[in-house]
């Protein structure tokens with residue numbers, strides 16, 4: 001890699017928000033006549049697609065989200081990228097799109113990260129490089145049927161914390177009048193269409209003074225599903241670590257990792273099951289939202305049935321369980337502590 005590609009950009013790393021920043025390179029591969037191209041790095045951020053593209057009309061589109069972090073020793077680490085490859089594969093099949101082969105997905109991610117080395121926030125800045133792989137159905141079409149051609153792209157952007165406040169800061173969630181996903185719908189897949197439907201719900205939650213929407217199951221509105229862009233974690237009485245089981249939520253990579261940490265490091269009893277929120281409210285000691293972007297965001301309070309319910313420290317303090325899990329996860333992600341599970345992958349910077 002050339003000297004200029006290695007020199008870090010002059011950004012205010014510590015005050016980045018969660019926004020798009022144009023970086024130098026993106027990866028693109030195409031599927032034509034049923035075959036994937038090898039893919040290549042390009043510099044143009046504008047995609048030119050046919051006006052009939054099913055991605056535009058029928059939301060035949062899906063994506064992923066993961067991060068690269070700079071470790072203490074300067075190496076660049078990805079966190080469990082193979083699980084994102086797997087999830088994009090599942091989503092593609094659900095939307096009748098040709099899955100991106102795992103090798104192509106990982107190559108696209110690694111090449112884009114490597115080419116944009118100068119944009120990867122330095123160790124200790126609190127920021128990271130967000131990686132957004134994207135698969136869209138393109139080409140001439142009008143009727144409701146799958147596209148014949150597909151574009152796969154990987155873009156990256158340096159980002160700070162998802163919720164304002166930074167680090168491990170408290171958020172609040174609100175149950176609105178909107179549902180996110182039907183029980184047998186596309187809720188467990190990372191389809192863009194799920195998110196368009198959630199925009200109004202998020203805005204409604206914000207209007208109520210919360211950071212994000214909290215969804216209940218849409219069949220009965222009784223069980224916890226997830227937040228707008230994160231799964232839910234609960235520390236409950238009796239040293240129990242509980243996460244909602246639902247067919248309509250995204251299988252969060254972060255949540256699956258945290259469940260392992262809660263079991264192995266905190267010796268908690270792990271339960272993944274439907275959570276009847278109203279009935280179990282009193283047993284919840286700590287709540288948090290988790291995801292690649294949200295990491296672990298402790299939830300101080302939730303709005304439901306016309307009132308706020310407060311959790312740990314009257315909704316004003318970060319509880320000890322979520323704090324320990326946050327520290328442990330972020331230390332593994334930044335290579336600050338041993339990674340006994342082999343979750344991190346070093347990107348060869350060349």
Ligand SMILES: Cc1ncc(COP(=O)(O)O)c(C=O)c1O
Nearest residue numbers: 229230231250252253254291292
């Ligand atoms: C709806 C939803 N749930 C959960 C998550 C968390 O998943 P992950 O931990 O894989 O990022 C995300 C996104 O990241 C999401 O969009």
